[in-house]
Amino acid sequence: MIPKIIQGGNFSDHRGTISYVNDFSFKDIERFYIISNSDENPIRAWQGHKLDAKNFYCLSGSFKIHFVKIDNWENPSKDLSIETVLVSESDSKIVHIPAGYANAIQSLESNSKLISFSILPLSNVSEDDVRYDPTYWRLNE
Numbered sequence: 526m527i528p529k530i531i532q533g534g535n536f537s538d539h540r541g542t543i544s545y546v547n548d549f550s551f552k553d554i555e556r557f558y559i560i561s562n563s564d565e566n567p568i569r570a571w572q573g574h575k576l577d578a579k580n581f582y583c584l585s586g587s588f589k590i591h592f593v594k595i596d597n598w599e600n601p602s603k604d605l606s607i608e609t610v611l612v613s614e615s616d617s618k619i620v621h622i623p624a625g626y627a628n629a630i631q632s633l634e635s636n637s638k639l640i641s642f643s644i645l646p647l648s649n650v651s652e653d654d655v656r657y658d659p660t661y662w663r664l665n666e
């Protein structure tokens with residue numbers, strides 16, 4: 526499986542705005558959490574997932590979501606190609622990153638919030654989570 530964008534939309538009228546991603550299925554979702562990076566540390570990097578797929582949706586502000594396909598979990602190449610997707614509160618979309626990738630979350634504005642939906646039960650997280658040094662892959666900021 527490859528990363529993909531699940532595009533949604535927004536509808537506005539005199540009552541306000543509804544943001545939606547109707548093509549996203551919650552069928553396999555086990556849990557979710559909300560990420561708010563600090564202004565002092567706007568980048569949360571690099572966390573890999575052998576089993577878990579991540580689905581990111583921007584609630585407020587904006588983020589860059591960076592990801593790499595891991596070639597070797599114990600000693601990944603430092604030359605892996607970094608892909609980046611920009612998400613913002615005004616663009617209703619979900620970024621789906623399947624198992625086998627490492628990601629970095631970079632907030633671009635103060636008070637930005639990102640929700641992450643995960644398919645792996647919390648009881649299995651310890652066998653899945655692989656963390657790399659924050660500078661393992663260099664980001665163009």
